[in-house]
Amino acid sequence: MHTNLKKELLEMMLRIRYFEETAKDLYKEGQIPGSIHLYTGEEAIAAGACANLKDTDYISSTHRGHGHIIARGGDLNRVMAELFGKSDGYNGGRGGSMHIATMELGILGANGIVGAGIPLATGAAFSSWLRKSDQVVICFFGDSATNQGTFHESLNIASIFSLPVVYICENNLYGVGTCIKNTSKCQQLSMRSMSYGIEGITIDGNDVMRVYEIVKKAIEKARNGNGPTFIEAETYRWNSHFEGEPDNYRPAGEVELWKKNDPISRFEKEIIKQNIMKRNEISTLHSKTKEEVDKAVKFAFESKFPDVDDVLKYVIN
Amino acid sequence: MKEITYKKALNEAIYEEMLTDQNIFIVGLDIAKYGGAFGVTEGLYEKFPNRIFDMPISEAGYTGAAVGAAMTGMRPIVELQISDWVTIASDQIVNNGANMPYLLMGKTSVPLVMRLPSGGYLSYGCQHSHSWESWFCFIPGIKVVLPSTPYDAKGLMKSAIRDNNIVIFLEHKKLYNTTGLIPKEEYIVPIGKANILKEGSDITIISYSYVINKVIKAVKILEEDNINVEILDLRTVKPLDEETIINSVKKTGKALIVQEVWKNCSVASEVSAMISEKCFDYLDHQVVRITAKESPIPFSPVLENHVLPQTEDIVAEVKKIF
Numbered sequence: 001m002h003t004n005l006k007k008e009l010l011e012m013m014l015r016i017r018y019f020e021e022t023a024k025d026l027y028k029e030g031q032i033p034g035s036i037h038l039y040t041g042e043e044a045i046a047a048g049a050c051a052n053l054k055d056t057d058y059i060s061s062t063h064r065g066h067g068h069i070i071a072r073g074g075d076l077n078r079v080m081a082e083l084f085g086k087s088d089g090y091n092g093g094r095g096g097s098m099h100i101a102t103m104e105l106g107i108l109g110a111n112g113i114v115g116a117g118i119p120l121a122t123g124a125a126f127s128s129w130l131r132k133s134d135q136v137v138i139c140f141f142g143d144s145a146t147n148q149g150t151f152h153e154s155l156n157i158a159s160i161f162s163l164p165v166v167y168i169c170e171n172n173l174y175g176v177g178t179c180i181k182n183t184s185k186c187q188q189l190s191m192r193s194m195s196y197g198i199e200g201i202t203i204d205g206n207d208v209m210r211v212y213e214i215v216k217k218a219i220e221k222a223r224n225g226n227g228p229t230f231i232e233a234e235t236y237r238w239n240s241h242f243e244g245e246p247d248n249y250r251p252a253g254e255v256e257l258w259k260k261n262d263p264i265s266r267f268e269k270e271i272i273k274q275n276i277m278k279r280n281e282i283s284t285l286h287s288k289t290k291e292e293v294d295k296a297v298k299f300a301f302e303s304k305f306p307d308v309d310d311v312l313k314y315v316i317n
Numbered sequence: 318m319k320e321i322t323y324k325k326a327l328n329e330a331i332y333e334e335m336l337t338d339q340n341i342f343i344v345g346l347d348i349a350k351y352g353g354a355f356g357v358t359e360g361l362y363e364k365f366p367n368r369i370f371d372m373p374i375s376e377a378g379y380t381g382a383a384v385g386a387a388m389t390g391m392r393p394i395v396e397l398q399i400s401d402w403v404t405i406a407s408d409q410i411v412n413n414g415a416n417m418p419y420l421l422m423g424k425t426s427v428p429l430v431m432r433l434p435s436g437g438y439l440s441y442g443c444q445h446s447h448s449w450e451s452w453f454c455f456i457p458g459i460k461v462v463l464p465s466t467p468y469d470a471k472g473l474m475k476s477a478i479r480d481n482n483i484v485i486f487l488e489h490k491k492l493y494n495t496t497g498l499i500p501k502e503e504y505i506v507p508i509g510k511a512n513i514l515k516e517g518s519d520i521t522i523i524s525y526s527y528v529i530n531k532v533i534k535a536v537k538i539l540e541e542d543n544i545n546v547e548i549l550d551l552r553t554v555k556p557l558d559e560e561t562i563i564n565s566v567k568k569t570g571k572a573l574i575v576q577e578v579w580k581n582c583s584v585a586s587e588v589s590a591m592i593s594e595k596c597f598d599y600l601d602h603q604v605v606r607i608t609a610k611e612s613p614i615p616f617s618p619v620l621e622n623h624v625l626p627q628t629e630d631i632v633a634e635v636k637k638i639f
Contacts, residue, residue, distance in 0.1 A: 058389065095420045103425045108388060109417070119381020119409055120388070127386035130342060130368075150409075153378025160373065314423040315457050316482045 002209075003276050009051060009208050010271060010282070013043040013264050014289040016067045019076060022293050023066065023083060027243045031301075032083050036097045039067035041206075041238035044263035045170050046071035048211030049138055052219045058106040058128075058137040060121035063098045064170075064237070065110030068140050072105050076296035086303035093306040094314075106135075114175070115141060115148030118167070122154040125163035125228075136222045137165040138215070144175025146189050155196040155230065162227035166218040167193070169230070170205060172237045177249040193230035205233025206263040209270075236261070319501055324493040326467035327357050327432075330474035331394065333503070335365055338392060341478060342368040344379045345396030345432075354398045355434050355493050380406035380431070384414040387427045392478065400433030400487060401447040414483050415458035426481035430474075436489040436527055436577060437614050437625055446614040446621075448526070451583040453485045454555040460508055461555040463487040463526040467497035469552055472506025480508060489527035511558035513565070517547035520571040520635060523562060523588055525551040528577040528626055535631035544639055554584045562588065563595050570601040571638060575631055580608040602638050607631055 020040045026032050039046070042064075050059065050071035061068040069079055074090070082089025083097050090102045101109030108124055111117040121139030128135040145151050146169060158165050169189055173180055186192055190200035203210050211233060218229035236258035240247035271277045277285075321329070335341045342365075343358060349371045352359035362369045372379040376397060383393035397403050403410070414427045437446035453461045460482055464470040470488070477484040514529070515536065524532045529550050536546045547565050551558065566572045572592050574585040585606040592604050610624045 060385075091420045092422050094422070099416075099420055101417065101420050103388070103421060108385060109413075109420065111413070113408065113412055116381070116408060116413060119378050120385035120413060122378070123382030123385020123387075124389045125385075126382050127389040127391045130386070130391060149375075150377050150381060153373070153375035154382070156373055157375065157378050157382060161370075314419045314421075316418060316460070 005051065005212070006209070006271055006276050009047050009212065010264070010267055011285050011289060012047040012051070012071055013208065013267065014285055015076070015292060016043045016046065016070050017264060018290045018293040019066060019070060019079070019296070022297060024239065024243060026297065032097070033085055034096055035242045035244070036083065037064040037242050038237070038239045039064050041258060041262070042170055042172060042235045043067055044208035044211055044267070045168065045205045045233045045235060046140070048208040049168055049215040051212055052216045053136070053138065056106065056133070056135050058108055058121065058124045058135060060108040060117035060137070060139045061110040062117065062141055063110065063112050063114070064142065065100060066097070069100050069107060069110065072107055074100070074105060074107070076292055077299040080296040080300040081303045084300040084303065085305065086300055087306040088299070088303040115145035115150040117141065118145065118150045118154040121165055122158050122163060125158060125165035126161065129161060129163050134223050135164065136219050139165055139167045141169055142175065143169060143171040143173065143180040143189060144183065145169070146192055147183055155193060155198055155228070158228040159196040159198050162225065164222035164225070165228045166215060166222055167228060167230045168215070169232045171232050171234050174237070174241065174250070176241045188232060190230055190232040198228050198230050200230040200232065202232040202234065205235035206261050206266065208263055208267050318498040320496050321467050321499050322493065323467045323470050323495050323497070324355060324357050326471035326499060327474050327488065328359060328361065330471040331358070331478070332361060332364065334475055334478040335361070335368065340390060340392045341394065342370070342391060343394045343396065344370045344372050344383060346372060346374060346398045348396050353396060355490065357432070357488070357493070358396065376402050376405040377409055381409035381413060383429055384409050384417070384427060387414070387429045388417060388425055392428045394430045394432060394478065396432045398434070399445050400435035400449060401444050403431065403433055403449055407452070410459070410483060411456050415456050418482065419458060427483055428481045429483045430477045430486055431483065432486050432488060434490050435487045436491060437621060438491050438527070440616055440618050440621060442616040443613040448487055448578050450485070450487055450554050451578060454584060454587065459483045459485060459555065460553065461485045461487070462508055462553045463489070464552060465489070465492065465526050465529045465550055467495070468499050469506050469512070471499055472504055473508065473552065475505045476508045484508065487526065491527045506552065509553045509556045509558055511561040512550040512552055513561065514548040514550045515546065517545040517569065519545045519569060520573060520638065521547045521549060521565040521569045522573050522575060522631070523549045523551060524575040525554060525584070526577060528575055531626060531628045532575050532631055534628045535635070538628070538632050539635055542636070544635060546635070557588065557591065559591060559595065562592065566592055566596045567599045570599055572600070573605045573607065573634060573638070575607045575626055577625060578609050579611050580606055581611065583608065605634055605638065607634055
């Protein structure tokens with residue numbers, strides 16, 4: 001069952017993993033300016049969810065957005081070049097890690113403000129609904145975005161108009177350094193969508209096939225005009241909130257525990273058990289995705305910095 | 318020409334543009350059957366029932382949704398019931414909408430009109446009397462217009478709807494029922510072009526929106542003292558029509574700016590600085606600013622009238638110069 005799909009999902013998760021691990025090293029070396037927020041440990045959500053999208057669909061992303069951009073088909077070269085602040089990046093170095101946006105791939109933008117992308121995604125769904133197109137939107141955000149007014153206002157609006165949007169909350173337990181259990185009394189965040197008459201479900205976000213199947217249903221429902229769904233995908237980020245942050249707020253052993261629940265190794269075991277791939281074939285996939293990332297790094301190094309004379313080029317004044 | 322109210326002029330502009338462009342839609346509070354708190358959208362829902370949508374009281378939610386719709390091919394018009402509450406929606410305008418064309422390197426635009434019923438002199442108190450042009454002028458990527466007549470209201474609304482960028486459209490509540498003449502045939506008023514309301518030789522008074530009516534009254538009084546004032550109605554405060562201001566100030570050698578809102582970091586500050594940068598050698602008096610006093614807008618008419626600029630303030634300041 002799903003042999004090719006499973007190979008593709010594994011490959012996508014590996015691509016994201018190597019991209020993030022490489023970005024981490026490059027950031028330490030001082031090659032990437034500013035700050036970066038890594039997606040390592042959460043790959044199953046972006047990979048499983050985006051595998052369901054058509055080319056014409058939309059996504060909105062977050063400050064922890066590299067995984068979403070890559071899973072949506074983002075060119076590693078251009079993503080890495082953007083992290084470097086280079087001219088060949090998706091936004092010509094104007095955005096950086098937290099602001100990659102490109103309508104070529106229907107990416108309404110990563111977003112540096114928690115919860116700020118939720119109305120944009122809802123608006124894209126409203127636009128699709130108005131135009132009677134069959135476009136669907138996946139709106140990614142974190143656990144703490146469900147404490148923002150934009151989350152509640154947007155879900156209510158999406159519900160009123162039965163908009164074609166799938167809200168995916170990546171619950172990695174922490175909003176910066178504060179555990180979600182200290183900022184919400186909801187046992188499950190998916191309870192929150194009930195207030196708006198939206199079906200909510202909590203799933204294991206580290207199980208890529210589970211993510212794929214649930215999002216598939218939600219997208220079909222949205223595309224058929226039956227409105228939004230809220231999916232809480234439970235997961236964990238292996239790294240601190242941003243690179244270089246003193247990670248002093250997570251209990252001892254928690255990271256190690258979650259590393260044992262690595263979405264990639266879990267899926268590799270499953271694939272081997274199901275005789276879909278052999279261990280050496282998986283190793284080949286590791287090498288392939290690693291090489292892609294290495295090429296992206298070379299590309300980013302070779303790309304020119306943007307011309308300062310062009311800094312006002314796209315400003316309307 | 319025909320006589321029309323300011324609010325009907327806005328209504329006509331929206332109606333005519335909606336007829337020609339199927340991508341235009343409107344969201345806001347009580348704008349469908351109700352026709353809007355000030356009646357601007359009256360009758361439009363009956364004509365376009367699938368393009369005018371009442372929203373929940375969720376300013377950030379529906380303004381952000383309008384930005385998302387604008388990024389994906391639509392041309393939304395947002396009516397915020399009272400402009401004061403744009404503060405609730407401003408993150409979506411400033412941090413999302415205004416940045417997007419830049420991040421997307423001009424390949425995607427955000428054609429969005431934010432209609433904001435604004436301004437004081439109505440005893441509406443400190444949360445229903447504001448006009449936030451100073452805030453939005455600060456943001457690269459946003460245009461800000463404030464028509465003072467039915468003619469400008471219709472012509473600027475058409476330009477705003479056709480513009481591919483975010484236009485903050487500040488409609489003064491005191492003006493909705495004022496009347497004026499407009500052509501029966503199609504016309505537009507371009508964004509970024511000031512209007513020389515009256516030519517004069519002694520001093521330039523630069524103003525915009527409702528308070529310009531107080532300027533006009535003051536100028537009539539000053540005529541009795543043989544002071545011949547040139548009046549500029551900015552109409553658009555971002556981008557500023559620097560050329561018209563500069564030409565006028567070079568001619569008169571004196572500039573006085575009148576605005577309804579507070580002085581600090583405002584349109585008056587910007588115009589004053591621009592005049593000092595570009596007309597310094599032509600000035601024979603320092604630039605004078607008449608603005609609201611730096612206080613929350615009070616409720617009692619006695620207090621509100623004291624805080625907001627009045628005709629007498631303008632007459633007095635001009636007389637000090639001469």
